Amino acid sequence: MGKTPSINLLKTKNAGFIDRFITWAITAGRVVVIVVELTALSAFLYRFSLDRQLIDLHSKIKQEQAVVSYLKDSEETYRNLQNRLFLASVFGSQGSEKVKTLKDVVSFTPSGMIFNNLTISEDRLRINANLNQVSSLSDFVKSLKNYSKIKNVSIDKIENKPSAAVITVSITAILKSENLYENIK
Numbered sequence: 001m002g003k004t005p006s007i008n009l010l011k012t013k014n015a016g017f018i019d020r021f022i023t024w025a026i027t028a029g030r031v032v033v034i035v036v037e038l039t040a041l042s043a044f045l046y047r048f049s050l051d052r053q054l055i056d057l058h059s060k061i062k063q064e065q066a067v068v069s070y071l072k073d074s075e076e077t078y079r080n081l082q083n084r085l086f087l088a089s090v091f092g093s094q095g096s097e098k099v100k101t102l103k104d105v106v107s108f109t110p111s112g113m114i115f116n117n118l119t120i121s122e123d124r125l126r127i128n129a130n131l132n133q134v135s136s137l138s139d140f141v142k143s144l145k146n147y148s149k150i151k152n153v154s155i156d157k158i159e160n161k162p163s164a165a166v167i168t169v170s171i172t173a174i175l176k177s178e179n180l181y182e183n184i185k
Contacts, residue, residue: 101125104149130166130167130168149176
């Protein structure tokens with residue numbers, strides 16, 4: 001077989017400035033193309049790592065949102081408790097006699113009684129509670145009637161809930177007036 005013909009546009013013998021420049025440009029062009037391709041490939045791979053981080057951050061945000069929504073009720077309860085403690089401290093500094101009355105009424109609480117609401121105003125004490133037994137209710141009402149700061153006790157509502165084994169009761173107690181003029185009437 002014979003020699004295959006080849007085409008060479010560059011002169012190898014007695015290369016002039018143009019020939020050397022073309023050789024350098026082709027070599028430099030190859031280097032530039034390789035560098036550009038490596039840069040594009042590395043940017044493409046870096047994009048995958050950024051996408052992975054973005055997906056991880058989205059899943060972490062969803063997890064944190066789930067935790068926040070789970071703790072929302074606890075946060076509301078905590079804030080409600082803080083507000084009530086603040087009001088109690090203000091109330092305690094302004095009406096220590098009422099605080100003493102509330103403490104005394106709470107001390108009358110028999111076992112098995114749970115307060116749902118205990119409100120004191122200028123002349124009334126309102127109690128909403130759950131009890132296990134009727135005898136506990138009668139003991140509590142007797143204690144209220146015998147208390148020196150209560151003028152009158154009335155049971156507003158009694159509801160028996162046998163399915164929950166609970167008696168729900170609403171009691172209103174009229175407080176004796178602390179004003180000397182009203183006590184004379």
